[in-house]
Amino acid sequence: MAEIEVGRSILEANDKLAGQHRERFAASGVKVLNLISSPGAGKTSVLEQTLKRLQGRLNCAVIEGDIQTDEDARRVAACGVPAVQIQTQGACHLDGVMINEALAALDLASLDLLIIENVGNLVCPVDFDLGEDMKVAVLSVTEGDDKPSKYPALFQQAGVLLVNKVDLLPYIDCDMERIHRTCHQLNPEQKVFDLSCRTGEGLDPWVDWLTGWAKG
Amino acid sequence: MHELSIAQSLLAIVLDEARRHQVNKVTKVAVKIGALAGVVPSSLTFSFDLIKEGTKAAEAELVIEQAPAVGECHTCEGEIDMSRLVEQCPHCGSKDIEFTGGQELYVDHIEAE
Numbered sequence: 001m002a003e004i005e006v007g008r009s010i011l012e013a014n015d016k017l018a019g020q021h022r023e024r025f026a027a028s029g030v031k032v033l034n035l036i037s038s039p040g041a042g043k044t045s046v047l048e049q050t051l052k053r054l055q056g057r058l059n060c061a062v063i064e065g066d067i068q069t070d071e072d073a074r075r076v077a078a079c080g081v082p083a084v085q086i087q088t089q090g091a092c093h094l095d096g097v098m099i100n101e102a103l104a105a106l107d108l109a110s111l112d113l114l115i116i117e118n119v120g121n122l123v124c125p126v127d128f129d130l131g132e133d134m135k136v137a138v139l140s141v142t143e144g145d146d147k148p149s150k151y152p153a154l155f156q157q158a159g160v161l162l163v164n165k166v167d168l169l170p171y172i173d174c175d176m177e178r179i180h181r182t183c184h185q186l187n188p189e190q191k192v193f194d195l196s197c198r199t200g201e202g203l204d205p206w207v208d209w210l211t212g213w214a215k216g
Numbered sequence: 217m218h219e220l221s222i223a224q225s226l227l228a229i230v231l232d233e234a235r236r237h238q239v240n241k242v243t244k245v246a247v248k249i250g251a252l253a254g255v256v257p258s259s260l261t262f263s264f265d266l267i268k269e270g271t272k273a274a275e276a277e278l279v280i281e282q283a284p285a286v287g288e289c290h291t292c293e294g295e296i297d298m299s300r301l302v303e304q305c306p307h308c309g310s311k312d313i314e315f316t317g318g319q320e321l322y323v324d325h326i327e328a329e
């Protein structure tokens with residue numbers, strides 16, 4: 001009987017691919033966001049509102065991860081932005097292999113910003129590095145103010161938190177202060193924007209910040 | 217939910233090590249999984265046992281060591297239990313604290329014949 005020291009990350013294959021993609025993105029001068037939330041928190045709505053405001057400011061493209069349909073890709077394409085659809089056939093997250101395939105359909109050199117909408121899921125996408133520069137978490141106020149403490153991994157790793165659907169605050173019990181406090185504890189560096197894709201409130205500060213970040 | 221794909225990556229690493237060390241059969245696979253890694257140990261074991269059939273790891277027992285969510289205080293350098301969210305260091309009251317463990321997801325060692 002022999003004991004063999006291994007010390008290898010179980011996600012090494014994905015991490016390696018992510019590293020290659022990260023180099024490709026940097027070489028093409030494109031910044032990449034990985035947009036993560038639970039189902040229905042408003043990722044596609046944030047994309048629509050953001051892309052509309054970025055017109056004429058940044059050249060954007062979107063990779064849409066969906067389990068089954070191409071509905072989100074069509075919503076994004078309607079904003080006049082190239083959208084590549086990945087159907088994950090049931091998988092709960094995107095991985096490097098899927099991104100690799102999607103990249104074949106994009107001209108990275110012509111882009112300033114690539115946004116990847118991950119599959120709606122608060123847990124699984126967090127483990128799979130896609131080579132992005134930054135994870136962006138979307139949390140809608142209707143999900144409850146306890147979500148950051150219950151699902152800390154995403155909120156810990158996200159460079160930006162978008163708290164969406166603030167137009168619904170008058171109708172529900174959601175303690176915004178608790179969301180802000182918990183997320184600050186998990187990641188003191190995090191940028192936080194409270195917004196509503198319904199009313200447009202709070203979107204301009206986020207888009208202005210994003211423009212500066214993408215050009216930086 | 218992605219324990220099956222994690223199990224596939226795990227098995228690939230185990231079989232790669234078995235090939236490189238030219239062993240006949242793997243009897244134990246020891247992995248370390250952090251409390252914040254988002255992987256359910258029982259589902260991982262279930263998935264691994266399902267896909268190991270017919271390989272050199274067919275009889276391997278998967279042993280999972282769970283790593284707790286821990287943090288460190290930058291002020292007093294004390295270690296902090298982060299399994300529940302804490303606002304300040306329980307030792308000195310400082311708010312300058314940081315996660316240091318809980319994200320682990322790696323193969324520590326294997327045993328083979």
Ligand SMILES: Nc1nc2c(ncn2[C@@H]2O[C@H](COP(=O)(O)OP(=O)(O)OP(=O)(O)O)[C@@H](O)[C@H]2O)c(=O)[nH]1
Nearest residue numbers: 038039040041042043044045120164165196197198
């Ligand atoms: N009231 C309100 N509703 C919103 C807001 N943002 C999005 N919604 C609604 O929330 C629902 C889900 O929004 P989507 O943008 O499709 O959410 P998603 O995160 O992309 O969903 P999946 O891709 O399926 O995970 C839709 O019915 C939106 O109209 C908001 O700010 N306020």
Ligand SMILES: [Mg+2]
Nearest residue numbers: 043044072117
């Ligand atoms: Mg969507």
Ligand SMILES: [Zn+2]
Nearest residue numbers: 289292305308
């Ligand atoms: Zn302390």
